[in-house]
Amino acid sequence: MAVSHRTSSDKTTKTSNAIPAPERSAAARVASLLGAKQALVQLIDADGERLELPQVLADVMYQAAELLAEGRPVTVLPDEEMLSTQAAADILNVSRQYLVRLVDTGELPAEKVGSHRRLRATDVAAFKTARDAKRASALDRLTSLSEDVGGYELGTKRPSRET
Known part of the structure; x- marks a missing residue:
């Protein structure tokens, strides 16, 4: 699962973790190639040996390349990854306190591990997708x-309003 992180500093055109233009351009080219949904995606090593990529890996690479081409930093997490409330809040670009309220009201599922709440990366990604769709x-x-x-x-x- 590719997850894009957006921070408050992303609102400006130049950020501390901005993706350099040459890397964005390369990522856009990779996304374009992978987006063609060709039947076969291969890697070729220095010795000329070819390796066919599984479609699931090609899909992750496509998503990551699209986000990088937009200049958005990307983190890839396993679906079953358990996140701290701060890590989940960072992914959603909300405060930790707000995220805890979402958990406490049942809007976002979480598990208690000792005295700490842990959230599944898939649940956070699904929440983000649903939230973004509502916003759009x-x-x-x-x-x-x-x-x-x-x-x-x-x-x-x-017409001007007069009171």
């Missing part, structure tokens, strides 16, 4: 509403 849907609705009331029309003046 809400943004689409907001854009549609703005278009309906003429919020994007250029050159028109809105």
Whole structure:
């Protein structure tokens, strides 16, 4: 599972862990090649020996390459990996306290290990995917509403409100 980390510093164009342009370009090329969904993905070593990659590995490489091409740092975790609340909060780009509230309200499953909460990487990734889909849907609705009331029309003046 490839997981992209987004931190508050990612909001600026230059970040401390930004992916350099040549690496982004190479990642975009790899994503383009892997995205073609060719029947066979192979690696060739220095001696010319070919190794066919399993599709699941090619899929992980494709996801990672896409994220890197966007300039987003990537971490690959096994599905069964158990994360601390801080690590999960970092992946979701929320505070640890907010994440604990999500766990306590049952919105995000977790297990107790001693006095600590641990979250499965797959649960965190699924939560992030669902959250991002909700956000995108809400943004689409907001854009549609703005278009309906003429919020994007250029050159028109809105009447001023007087109180």
